[in-house]
Amino acid sequence: MTILETRNLTYKYGIGTPFEKTAVEDVSIEIERGEFLGVIGHTGSGKSTLIQMLNGLIRPTSGQVLLEGKDIWAEPKKIRDVRFKVGMVFQYPEYQLFEETVLKDIMFGPKNMGLSDAQAQARAEEAAAFTGLKAELLEKSPFELSGGEKRRAAIAGVIAMDPEVLVLDEPTAGLDPRGRDVLLTQITQYHKKRGNTVLLVSHSMEDIGRTADRLLVMNSSRCAYLSPTQEVFAQSGKLEGMGLRVPQITKIVQALERLGCPVDPSTLTVDHALKQLIPYFKQLNPGKEA
Amino acid sequence: MAFIEIKDVRFSYAMEAGAEKEVLHGINLDIGQGAFVALLGHNGCGKSTMAKLLNGMLSPSSGQVLIDGLDAGLEENQLPVRRQVGLVLQNPDNQLVAGIVEEDVAFGPENLGVPPEEIRRRVDEALKAVDMYHYREHAPHKLSGGQKQRVAIAGVIAMETKCIVLDEPTAMLDPRGRQEVMETITRLNREKGITIVLITHYMDEAVQAGRVVVMDKGQVLMDGTPQHVFKQVERLKRHDLDVPQATELCYRLRAAGVALPDIPLSVEECVGMFRNLLR
Numbered sequence: 001m002t003i004l005e006t007r008n009l010t011y012k013y014g015i016g017t018p019f020e021k022t023a024v025e026d027v028s029i030e031i032e033r034g035e036f037l038g039v040i041g042h043t044g045s046g047k048s049t050l051i052q053m054l055n056g057l058i059r060p061t062s063g064q065v066l067l068e069g070k071d072i073w074a075e076p077k078k079i080r081d082v083r084f085k086v087g088m089v090f091q092y093p094e095y096q097l098f099e100e101t102v103l104k105d106i107m108f109g110p111k112n113m114g115l116s117d118a119q120a121q122a123r124a125e126e127a128a129a130f131t132g133l134k135a136e137l138l139e140k141s142p143f144e145l146s147g148g149e150k151r152r153a154a155i156a157g158v159i160a161m162d163p164e165v166l167v168l169d170e171p172t173a174g175l176d177p178r179g180r181d182v183l184l185t186q187i188t189q190y191h192k193k194r195g196n197t198v199l200l201v202s203h204s205m206e207d208i209g210r211t212a213d214r215l216l217v218m219n220s221s222r223c224a225y226l227s228p229t230q231e232v233f234a235q236s237g238k239l240e241g242m243g244l245r246v247p248q249i250t251k252i253v254q255a256l257e258r259l260g261c262p263v264d265p266s267t268l269t270v271d272h273a274l275k276q277l278i279p280y281f282k283q284l285n286p287g288k289e290a
Numbered sequence: 291m292a293f294i295e296i297k298d299v300r301f302s303y304a305m306e307a308g309a310e311k312e313v314l315h316g317i318n319l320d321i322g323q324g325a326f327v328a329l330l331g332h333n334g335c336g337k338s339t340m341a342k343l344l345n346g347m348l349s350p351s352s353g354q355v356l357i358d359g360l361d362a363g364l365e366e367n368q369l370p371v372r373r374q375v376g377l378v379l380q381n382p383d384n385q386l387v388a389g390i391v392e393e394d395v396a397f398g399p400e401n402l403g404v405p406p407e408e409i410r411r412r413v414d415e416a417l418k419a420v421d422m423y424h425y426r427e428h429a430p431h432k433l434s435g436g437q438k439q440r441v442a443i444a445g446v447i448a449m450e451t452k453c454i455v456l457d458e459p460t461a462m463l464d465p466r467g468r469q470e471v472m473e474t475i476t477r478l479n480r481e482k483g484i485t486i487v488l489i490t491h492y493m494d495e496a497v498q499a500g501r502v503v504v505m506d507k508g509q510v511l512m513d514g515t516p517q518h519v520f521k522q523v524e525r526l527k528r529h530d531l532d533v534p535q536a537t538e539l540c541y542r543l544r545a546a547g548v549a550l551p552d553i554p555l556s557v558e559e560c561v562g563m564f565r566n567l568l569r
Contacts, residue, residue: 042464043434091462147333174380174461176332176491177532203464206535243466248494248535248557255561259568270538274546277539281548 002069003033003197004054004086004165009063011049023049025221026063031165031199036191038212038229039201042243045218047201051167054199055086068164084113087163091170093154097142102133102153105142109161120160127160128153130190132182148179155183159190166190167199172207180204184211209233209247209268217242230266249273291359292320293485294344294453299353301339313339315508316353323452324483326476328496328516331505332530337489340505341457344487345375358452373402376446378456382438383431391433391441392417392426398449409448416444419482420474436467440474447478453485454478460492472498493520493534497555504531521553536560 011024024046031037041047052058053065056072056079065072072082087109090096099105106124107117115123128138131152137145142153155171168187172180188211191198202208208215208229215232217225219242225232232239236246236254246254253267256277263276296319302310313336321327331337342348343355349363356362362371376398379385388394395413404412417423420440425433430441439459446454456475460468472495478484488499496502502519504512506529512519520526520533523541527533533541540553540560550567554560 042466043436170462174333174458174491176530177493178332178530180491181532203468205465243464245465249539251557252536252539252560252564255557256564256568259565261564261568270535270542273539274542277543278546278548281543 001033002030003067004031005029005066005069006050006053007064007066009050009053009065010061011046011053011058012061015061022221024053024060027223028063029216029223029226031197032214033164034195034197036188036198036200036211036213038208038215039199039218040203040205040208040215040244041218041224045242046221047216047218048169050218051088051169051199051201054165054167055088056082057088084109084161085163086165086167087158087161089155089158089166089168089171091173093157094142094147094150097150097154097157100141101139102128102142102145103138105153106138106156106160109157113161123160123162124156127156130159130186130193131156132186148175148183151175151183162194163196165197165199167201169201170203171200172202172204180207187211205233205245206247206249209250217244229268233268234266291356293323293325293358294319294321294487295354295356296320296340296343297354297356299343299350299355301336301343301348302351312351313508314343314350317508317510319503319510319513321485321487324479324485326479326486326498326500327488328499328502329487329489329505330491330493330496330502330531331511335505336508337505338457341377341455341487341489344453344455345377346371347377373449374451375453375455376449376451378439378442378446378454378459380458380461382435382442382462385442385445386430386438389429390426391422391428391430394430394441395444395448398445402449412448412450413444416448417441419447419478420444421470434467435463436470439463439467439471443471443474443478447482447484451484453487455487455489457489458491459488460490460495468492468495493532493537494556496520497534504529516555520555523553 006027006029009027013021013023039047053060067082097105103124106127107120110120110123133152133156172183184207212229215229233246233250249270253263253273254265257263257265267273296317299314299317301314302312305311329337346362346368354361357371357374360367360371386394387397392413395416396409399409399412417426420443422440460471475486479486490496497516502516520537523533536554536557540550544550552563554563
């Protein structure tokens with residue numbers, strides 16, 4: 001079932017000035033309820049503008065955004081409700097923390113939605129647990145936290161609003177490999193438990209390959225693909241032409257396939273590659289085991 | 291004497307109520323002129339503090355950082371040290387100052403009091419070196435992330451620095467932008483002999499360096515060629531670090547009993563090895 005749909009969605013910056021630029025052009029897509037959608041595209045491809053239109057932060061120049069079948073701009077006064085339903089975690093969200101304590105910061109969103117203090121606190125504690133933020137940190141000032149902890153607190157602030165759709169813009173940028181790993185695992189677990197829709201915008205094809213069921217590829221303001229992740233990453237040549245690439249492991253496996261090795265060219269993880277390659281190499285060279 | 295000498299460097303940040311938190315616990319490193327060193331380690335291990343010590347933005351609590359023999363921790367050496375060591379940071383939008391690309395690149399040499407004709411020559415040369423000469427009259431804010439970072443690097447080169455320290459320069463860039471920046475710094479290192487210290491979380495970038503230094507909890511944990519460091523897969527993982535996917539694949543194939551001649555570090559090496567194996 002479709003939760004979010006765009007119809008001929010177009011956005012132009014600086015209309016009527018010499019700097020007029022079409023950032024998003026004629027994008028018609030359907031996002032399924034409960035899916036984990038990866039969003040990729042080079043800098044300036046229009047993906048940030050597109051996701052900002054999905055929760056009504058900016059109003060399309062033409063075309064429509066439908067949330068659960070309803071045009072989000074049908075009643076502009078109710079656009080706030082849309083922002084509660086489509087929660088957005090921006091890049092480097094840790095710079096947006098402002099409250100006295102981490103708990104108050106996470107409660108800010110739910111309280112804005114009109115929840116009581118008790119309800120907001122329950123939501124905040126649950127959201128903090130989802131992002132792996134330790135309970136003893138909740139009474140601290142956000143500014144005492146490490147970079148990774150701040151990022152978790154900021155993400156918890158959006159999760160606490162229990163959005164139908166959670167949009168994360170580059171949530172792992174600047175985190176070390178371990179931090180990246182843990183955060184991605186938490187996001188996929190959150191997605192599994194809550195069953196709501198997650199949009200993950202990322203420049204890391206390895207992160208996308210590990211998590212997304214389907215991929216939305218933006219290129220030169222238009223939607224180039226909206227297909228299962230494996231189908232998109234099977235097009236490595238076309239992706240490279242768009243300034244993107246496939247995960248390292250996919251590239252290796254595709255080269256192996258060309259060398260005559262019977263592997264699935266849409267392999268996205270090292271684990272999946274190993275499952276296929278260990279038996280293959282063993283039967284190839286049974287006498288030469290190390 | 292090495293170009294950069296880090297001797298028993300300790301560094302503490304001041305905390306509330308006069309308390310101090312030591313983040314570097316006695317670092318010793320020599321970096322030769324023309325080296326390309328990647329500095330790895332998880333968030334909070336002291337990498338960025340090291341970057342700021344290298345160009346005198348911070349002074350060590352004890353020990354010394356010597357740049358070409360000059361003590362970078364002394365106030366009177368600040369200007370000469372910053373002429374030698376340029377810093378490029380993560381966010382390209384925070385380090386461009388002018389409205390036109392070539393003016394931005396000229397900003398550094400202008401501040402050094404370089405004569406106008408000489409500035410013109412340096413700006414042109416620097417922009418050519420990062421392959422951004424065609425964009426010299428463009429507005430920086432309209433460039434892509436990779437292009438902005440290359441302009442920031444040109445700004446450092448125009449000061450004729452001998453060393454560039456880059457603190458996660460590709461963290462905010464798309465795949466093409468990352469590749470552009472990596473190609474630019476490897477070329478500057480190879481062709482102009484500029485010493486590069488690259489701080490990164492991307493293992494596929496670190497393998498392109500000549501030397502990899504891994505930091506952990508304010509100390510040097512490993513130091514050697516990429517081959518030497520990345521073959522210690524278990525040890526890296528124990529310290530919450532990663533290896534490139536090509537390395538992980540071959541390491542685990544070997545562990546499962548598949549005879550492989552080598553543990554490659556890049557996709558190209560890996561594919562080359564399999565090509566020989568399957569021939």
